[in-house]
Amino acid sequence: MLYKKILRKARTVTRKTQFQFAIRHQLNSKWQSDCSCLALSQRHFFLFHTIHQACWVNQIPFPDLIAGQSFNDKIQWLKLFGQDSRMVALTDKLALKQIVGQRLGAGFVATTLSQGASYRDVDIASLPGQFVLKANHDSGSVYFVHNKNDFPAKHYESRLNRAISRTFGKSGGEWQYWPIPKQVFAEELLPFVGGAPPPDYKFHCSDGQVLWLQYIFDRGRHTKEVITDRDGKVMGLNFDQHMTSVFEFKRPANWQALLDVAEAMSRGFQYVRVDLYNLPGRIVVGEMTFTPLNGMYQSEGNIELGKLIHLDRTKVRDLVCAEFPGHTRRWPW
Template structure:
């Protein structure tokens, strides 16, 4: 039934029968199993959608652009946290594959989860990789999710230096993603993901005292209750200082960081986590984050 509703919503949206606002309300119903109130929001999903449609999103195309956001990070005095950039191209035809190092990470500046991790260039299928990015560059990300700021991002491809996975605790097969929830510059929760595969990831939510909160997550075949706990990073204070600076003045943002040894690296700023349809947290946690998200006007009455 959910797939059928999604299909119908997709068709109606492409036929311009539905506006982005109406599409988002239907998507919210399908994903979150309740009809939303975007004008008078309560939980964090509703408040993210309020910001999408009624808030000041003038900076969002920069925050969401994985290339342009690098300048913003530098302006915040955190240029030393940027992963070294190997190259930036507007089309696959511009890429000099011979000039690339043996290992790299390649992605679109406006993408989500469509990253190519090359650990050995001699084994990389370049033609398949080119087709992958050609398709991504044409993808319209804002149509079905109501994330209109993505339409203002000029798509490009970037390649960054690969970070050393062997430095990760928990014997993680992927970099541990420290997804920190920041409320007007105040970090309060960290959603860790590790051992990430295409259809599987270990996840855990920690508070600022690094207490594990399994009661705030919805455990599925994709997001799995971990046997191990992620240890508190030795550079925790430095990590929190960085996300605090990046999130200052923003009602709510998810700021993703990596840690290699005691060196922190910037990942991305996500203004619309799961487009504001997050179904991997419990309603209790969504309500809790909603209470902490103070919007610029009194829209909760």
């Protein structure tokens, strides 16, 4: 595992170096071409460059910002032209809970048990025997504690403090993560199913309408996904290349209730993914994501599912991230 991480890090460094020296002319030409068709200005330089570098490092084709129909293309366009200040609070896992309460009422989020600026500020002694540790500002910093008296506390502390020491999403242009006030928090542990976390119902939505479902289960072992349409019919697609595709799905009895929650939370955005957990007698909103996998999918689903997002490229919004400290940077050549 460590060997693979070292190789990935070395590849990333190599690709970043190649980006700076090997394709300057190519990217400069693309910038000029895109400027002739899109509402790009000097204020977009840094984000435009960051997005294209991230694509290069991840060996993804440069996005077609003008007319691209893939999921990746549309996510990259939205990073530049679909910014909305509300996205920051909705991306913050703690702030989201308050918004969910305002929109849906009580009972739709996991209970927060303790929170603080670092792991040491979380009151472990006061917590129940089982809980979850998370960082509120990133993706992936989630640690399940099944026994408070026997878990790798120092290991979790190191990882969480490392997480809050960095600005997540900086290298990929995921601007909505950058200004989130970083915190570590503990929340209730939702019931596991067969030794795995409860399945994720990830509803991909556009302005209050579910477009498709990405159902993920057996997470952490041999993680699997099923892609269905709004009616729960399996579409026979792979979306996330890191997961095993399965082509069977049974709609739960409260399917309409799940749709109602996802659609209520997604209104007002050209695209957002709403993640839900369907528990006995209870629906829990986990998080909302505006740039899943940073728009770096390598699958047939990237093409086919992207077509379902009816992106209105005439709705160009101002750059919110231009006001963030450290955003403005000179063109790198």
